[in-house]
Amino acid sequence: MISFDQVTKRYQAGAEPALEDISVEIERGEFAFLIGASGSGKSTMMKLVTRQVAATRGTVMVAGRDLRTLPDRKVPALRRDIGVVFQDFRLLENKTVHQNVAFALQVLGVKRRKIRQLVAESLELVGLDGKARRRPHELSGGEQQRVAIARAMVKQPQLLLADEPTGNLDPETSDEIVKVLQRINKTGTTLLVATHDQRIVDDFRQRVIELSHGQLVRDESGGAYLRERRGRGEG
Numbered sequence: 001m002i003s004f005d006q007v008t009k010r011y012q013a014g015a016e017p018a019l020e021d022i023s024v025e026i027e028r029g030e031f032a033f034l035i036g037a038s039g040s041g042k043s044t045m046m047k048l049v050t051r052q053v054a055a056t057r058g059t060v061m062v063a064g065r066d067l068r069t070l071p072d073r074k075v076p077a078l079r080r081d082i083g084v085v086f087q088d089f090r091l092l093e094n095k096t097v098h099q100n101v102a103f104a105l106q107v108l109g110v111k112r113r114k115i116r117q118l119v120a121e122s123l124e125l126v127g128l129d130g131k132a133r134r135r136p137h138e139l140s141g142g143e144q145q146r147v148a149i150a151r152a153m154v155k156q157p158q159l160l161l162a163d164e165p166t167g168n169l170d171p172e173t174s175d176e177i178v179k180v181l182q183r184i185n186k187t188g189t190t191l192l193v194a195t196h197d198q199r200i201v202d203d204f205r206q207r208v209i210e211l212s213h214g215q216l217v218r219d220e221s222g223g224a225y226l227r228e229r230r231g232r233g234e235g
């Protein structure tokens with residue numbers, strides 16, 4: 001689903017690269033955590049996947065497309081295949097839950113009846129059926145993040161990117177959000193979740209890809225990751 005082959009990203013000529021010589025593959029249907037200190041390159045990796053930024057060197061492939069040669073006119077279709085969720089939810093405050101989720105489909109010109117059906121399915125997927133008429137300020141942080149996830153999923157993307165999705169949430173609510181992401185993964189969507197939250201990474205035992213100063217320093221399945229941390233007395 002995602003393939004990086006010797007990818008380097010340098011924002012300015014002469015500056016330290018934000019990512020250097022990264023090669024990694026995430027298969028269709030996988031769930032992977034992306035970890036690393038602030039500035040290690042996690043967001044840059046996500047932005048390369050959506051082609052918000054272009055690689056300086058190397059090849060990025062997403063859902064069968066080579067992003068180096070993908071024409072600009074085909075970028076919207078790429079982005080319809082990718083749902084994105086952020087730490088700060090980014091909901092429209094003056095719109096209801098239903099309207100927030102429907103908006104992404106209205107922009108695409110989907111028919112009203114189909115929109116109603118897809119929005120209902122998406123809200124059910126995240127466990128928010130019954131709250132469609134609320135506005136964001138009438139919801140808890142965890143519920144707001146569920147709305148953001150429903151909005152990302154309503155286009156039925158093959159891939160869901162989540163950039164610090166639990167950064168604003170308490171531990172219990174964070175666990176609920178990760179469980180929602182796992183449920184989405186079980187329906188076949190590929191998940192890449194950037195996080196600072198070591199506890200979540202330890203508890204949920206998914207694949208862990210770690211960046212440090214733009215380099216890939218670790219890529220392990222969940223069980224192996226935890227064993228290694230325990231071996232070092234960290235887990």
Ligand SMILES: Nc1ncnc2c1ncn2[C@@H]1O[C@H](COP(=O)(O)OP(=O)(O)OP(=O)(O)O)[C@@H](O)[C@H]1O
Nearest residue numbers: 011012017018036037038039040041042043044045
């Ligand atoms: N638009 C930009 N122009 C120049 N440098 C940038 C730009 N965006 C990111 N960088 C640099 O690239 C490096 C990686 O940043 P990136 O945002 O990918 O890290 P991150 O791991 O996502 O950090 P955080 O966890 O704080 O979001 C940093 O040194 C950052 O300063």
